[in-house]
Amino acid sequence: MEVRTMDRNEIRRLATIATLGLLGLVSLIGIVLPNSTAGEVFYTAIGQSTIESSLRLAVPIALTALGGLYAEKSGVINIGLEGLLIISAFTAVLVADLLGGAGSTGFPPIITFSLGGSTYTIDPGLQLLIPNVWLGIAGGVLSSMLLAFLFGVICIRYEGDQIIAGLAVWLVALGLAPFASKVVYGQPSTDQIVRLGDWTVPVLSDIPFVGPILFDANPMVFIMLASVPIAWYGLNRTSFGYWVRASGENPKALDTVGVNVNRVRYAAVLISGFFAGIGGTALSLGSGGFFNGAGGTMVDGRGFIAIAAYLFGNYNPFGAFAASYLFSGLQALQIRLQGIAPTEVFLMLPYIVVVIVLVLVGRTRLPEAAGEHYESGED
Template sequence: MSTATRTPAPQPPISDLPDAHQEPVDPKALPASARRAPLGFGVLALVSLIVFAFNAASQTVTFRISHDGDLFRVPDIVLPGMITGWLITAALVGLTVFAFLRVRSGRLTPTWAVVVFGFLFVAGFLVWVVGSARTPSVSLTGLLAGGVALSVPLVFGSLGGLMCERSGVVNIAIEGQLLFGAFSAAVAGSLSGNAWVGLLAAMIGAALVSLVLAVFSITYRVNQVIVGVVLNVLVSGLTGFLFATLLESDSGRFNSPPRLPSYSIPFLSDLPLVGRILFDQSIVGYFMWLAIPIVWFAVYRTRWGLRTRAIGEHPKAADTLGINVNRMRFLNVLLGGLIAGIGGSFYTLVSVTSFTRDMTSGAGYIALAALIFGRWNPIGAFLAALLFGFTSNLQSVLSFLGTEMPSQFLAMLPYIITILAVAGLVGASRGPAASGQPYVKE
């Protein structure tokens, strides 16, 4: 009689264990990103000490929350610039020491500490930069609402990229999908005189870009990164040529699309702060709030989502279970294009009502960075896109206020954050294991 040898179940890596249940380990066994956390905290705390404390604004800073017409009034937040700068710096130094002691004892820095640190640093930056303006007062509601509006195409672009990359196809062509979606929306909306036709055309146009990506990267197994870059250049050149030869020559016929409707929900839209953000949006903005939970549920709570993640992590194992890997990848890439097309329509049917050459201005690359920053998770990508949208709007608001900070630096803010995200300085990110690898059925 033989006895079966029972293999112990594999233990989850340290980074996946909840903070409350994590046992201390050798600090060298911690992930590299966890060991770098105190260093990153320390660098930012030093920046806070030099900029927010020693060079603190002497003025009192006012953040307005309520506006005329709100359902009720919330008092303004009034902060003394110098005292606030020193208090925030002290809190950041304390969190840095806390993170250092956690890592030294072999524990991870808890998520709440990272969130609190980021919030305090952003708050310190706002107090410092607004305090240096000619008028040290800013509408917090307008700042957030504008940031959400600018993040709408980024969210749809990152969700479209997620559809591709979760199934194992690297999508560098998000920029081309957004740009061709915007172009298609402008032309179709102008010719039909119907914004909804323009929205549908934007989805189809972006899906056509995805079709080319799928054919070359999945069917012919061409390097996915190269195909994506070439598609971006091709779409930029094609839309630029058509804009110069067709749209500019008869803009009234080809480049004057109607605007998609905006809806203000009674009572809820009059709430302070959240009213304009959540309940006073264009139809594309409402689609964004619906798309995030739908995509999350589909990816993590449905059979389709399980199969999508399986072919992105281990396509050979998925094939042995009867999943047609390449067909599913093909369909997911097309679906990603349809989603990205909605984001492209934002430029010509919501933001402005005309198409201009290369009007996306690299938003597709920022959407890709948001996807990486968000760790290939719909909610994470959404939060990262909000961060990029907020920094873009912050640039405009601070330029209007007349701060002492050079406008060139303000214009670089979104791209600096993009570089930090892609470089992994915000934490290690591991994409789907089979992403970028064409699958050949044996």
């Protein structure tokens, strides 16, 4: 009797059915028996506070994934995203602090004069237009883009190994940010300064359940939700997006039609620095208002998770966002369920699901020219 072995696609389908079946079973038990452990897990997972936390935790991962996606689609594998997150998170706090910290405008007065024994100051009121927290965010994004540009020069201009250069970016940032914090603040972590407050959209924020989640949130959540469709449109519906994809798939063809491949790759790497910079500032100024440089820093591997996210999403910005939300949602759920079962079980949960997703997704096809150098005029 002939024994037939299952191919990879059949195994993936069975794994998908089994996973969805398990999730469906847990959900059904939770609905029928709301007081059971399954019920607590189910209703906690769909709770408003869990969804709000999941969106907030997804911001640095999703934004960084969007940037890494652009770089890799252009043919440059940027595994230094973790370093970009670290340097931008620290620089954002430092710049905001130097410009005034928690209670200052961050701008010098225009005119100071004395009259009748009293001193008068004319303040331009620029803090109303550009608060120092936003200038800190701008500084963080700029530092990330500068480091990304340095990475691009090494890999594109001097044809350095992209993996080694990416690791160097991470290690440099991992050492530089805590060291700079020690110089300025006397410790690896900065002082707590100003942070972004939530934005509330009138009327829309009053919509039951959905309103508080989508229309009464941290500004970084709004930026993330806007960035995903913009990144998708830019990659799939513009000439530049076509150039990025062609640069990663067939750079010679792009060169033949007169487009400078290296310039496209520089632009894509800078985009990765831009998005990672926003993600890093979301961790510091968008959350607690400080930078934690202890251990692996407050970034804590999110740059590497972002790489997994855009691979899970098959280089689609919407898919990358979904994968980011999956991981952040499990983190938020883990925090809220630690009293129900042993803590270790829920600490493992996000990583177990990552392994399951790897099985379901299988191998993602890299761009044909990813990691390869290109010079105009090559045969």
